Amino acid sequence: MRALVIDSFGGPEVLRIAEVPAPTPPGPGQVRVRVEAATVNPVDLATRSGALAAAGLMPARARTGLGWDVAGVVEETGPGVAEPRPGDRVIGLHDRLDVPLGTQAEQVVLDARALAPAPAGVPAAAAATLPLSGLTALQALDALGLSRGETLLVTGAAGAVGGHTVQLAVARGLRVVASARENDEALVRGLGAERFVPDTADRLGEAVRTLVPGGVAGAVDAAVLGATALDGVRSGGAFAALVAGGAPVPLRGTRVHQIWIRADGRALAALAALAEAGTLTPRVAATLPLAAARDAHERLAAGGVRGRLVLLPQKP
Structure with missing residues (x-):
């Protein structure tokens, strides 16, 4: 089968499509999925460049697979797996870095507990955008533990993680102050943000405090602004850093x-239900064949992508 791999670290030129053996039959508690769609995320760029290896988060290997998000169809289940069943449409997350094959392949084997039923009526490409960004947003909000009616700053609110954070926060009854590019104000307000601060503001913290005297109760820093975003949080508030090294003092x-x-998987099932209900919006920036992975990496690295770039591994 075909899979996207790297044999060395570097720019998008190190990406290649390899012909590799199909995954071994799933073991106990595992599921083999025929991949219909897999997104390209910032973590893929950091893996490919060697940044994660340099940070000690993964070793350098002769071959490393890429891809975390997946939407596809169950082909085979291992011992002890009652759900999902062969033929079921699922979404899931591959949350390990040191793997020979990721989800950007024609097939992948995952733990059953990492999967959830795909949202009904949502195309595979859109469904694939939910796991990584949706779970990141959900787990960040859970960590903050804010109460209904409190205020939340979301930086990078127009991006995939930021946008899902805005929508999930609003669903919890939080009042959102969104920070993004000036031309994204309509987008983030459409996602539910009550107030807006352009990311070009000279002093973000002061701009936020002008809107919310004393500062917001918490912040989810999807734009990795660190101390700049922290300045808008009230004393004794809460702050969620999403990238290694992005946590401020x-x-x-x-x-x-x-x-x-x-x-x-359980939390992912809840996100899928929100997507079915229209509360959470899957956002596809573009779909590309697996062979166009280099283009996807270049576009994501250039910035300004709204939603996720989605790879379609199956041959037409």
């Missing part, structure tokens, strides 16, 4: 949480 008694995303 917990000034003024702020509770700073470093979010390490993890697979969670």
Whole structure:
């Protein structure tokens, strides 16, 4: 079968499509999925460039697979798996870095507990955008523990993670202050943000405090602004950093949480239900064949992508 792999670290030129053996039959508690769609995420760029290896988060290997998100069809289940069943449409998250094959392949084997039923009526490409960004947003909000009616700052609110954070926060009854590019104001307000601060503001913290005297109760820093975003949080508030090394010093008694995303099938099922209900919006920036992975990496690295770039591994 075909799979996207790297044999060395570097720019998009190190990406290649390899012909590899199909995954071995799933073991106990595992499921083999025929991949219909797999998104390209910032973690894929960091893996490919070697940034994660340099940070000690993964070793350098002769071959490494790419891809975390997946939407597809169950082909085979291992011992002890009652659900899902062969033929079921699922979404899931591959949350390991050191793997020979990721989800950007024609097939992948995952733990059954990392999967959830795909949202009904949502195309595979759109469904594939939910796991990583949706779970990141959900786990960040859980860590903050804010109460209904409190205010939340979301940086990078027009991006995939930021947008899902806005929508999930609003669904919890939080009042959202969104920060994004000026031309994204209509987009983030459409997602439910009550107030808006352009990311070009000279002093983000002061701009936020002008809207919310004393500062917001918490922040989810999807744009990795660190201390700049923390300045808008009230003393004793809460802050969620989403990227390794992005957590600021917990000034003024702020509770700073470093979010390490993890697979969670039950939580993913809840996100799928929200997508079915229209509360959570899957956002596809573009779909590309697996062979166009280099283009996807270049576009994502250039910035300004709204939603996720989605690879379609199956041959037409």
